[in-house]
Amino acid sequence: METDTHSTPRTTPGLRRAADRVTGCATAYGVLGAVALAAVAVVAAGGHPVNTFMWVRAVLLPLVAVVMHRLAVAAFRDGPDQRGSRRAFERLGTLSAVMPIAIVGVDLVPGVCPLWYAAVQTVCVLPVVGIAFLTRGAALRTAFPRGR
Numbered sequence: 001m002e003t004d005t006h007s008t009p010r011t012t013p014g015l016r017r018a019a020d021r022v023t024g025c026a027t028a029y030g031v032l033g034a035v036a037l038a039a040v041a042v043v044a045a046g047g048h049p050v051n052t053f054m055w056v057r058a059v060l061l062p063l064v065a066v067v068m069h070r071l072a073v074a075a076f077r078d079g080p081d082q083r084g085s086r087r088a089f090e091r092l093g094t095l096s097a098v099m100p101i102a103i104v105g106v107d108l109v110p111g112v113c114p115l116w117y118a119a120v121q122t123v124c125v126l127p128v129v130g131i132a133f134l135t136r137g138a139a140l141r142t143a144f145p146r147g148r
Contacts, residue, residue, distance in 0.1 A: 014139040019076035022092070022134050025127040026072045030065030032124040037062055039120060054113055061103075061124065068095060068131070075144075089135065089144045096131035 040058040044050040074088035103125045107118035134140060 015143050018134055018139040022131050023072045025130040026069040029127040030062055033062035033065050036120045036124050054117055086144050093135035096128050099128050100125045
């Protein structure tokens with residue numbers, strides 16, 4: 001079976017399962033991000049303090065979830081030739097490795113955000129951690145072998 005560095009090989013059950021899990025995690029991240037945005041809006045509407053950082057983060061992270069979902073779809077695209085994008089897969093892997101560290105790390109800086117918001121953001125990023133592990137798993141590493 002021949003593959004080039006820009007495509008995935010024919011879909012196997014393990015590959016399909018891993019791809020579905022990655023896409024599902026990206027969707028879950030988007031849903032949780034939307035819930036976090038709604039929580040910030042409810043807290044602000046209740047008259048409690050909500051700083052600019054919280055608003056910006058609450059709006060941006062669901063938008064990043066859309067990007068992650070699009071990368072997952074591009075990486076695992078099905079079609080007559082069942083070719084996906086290795087480049088999208090690599091970007092998804094990199095993004096999913098960096099985001100949890102950046103999100104939780106910034107939230108831990110004293111005074112940046114309240115503890116409840118840091119906890120919400122930590123829960124939201126758990127599906128991204130799942131993507132990071134899945135993209136480094138055997139099924140997907142085999143599907144997207146390293147090029148030169």
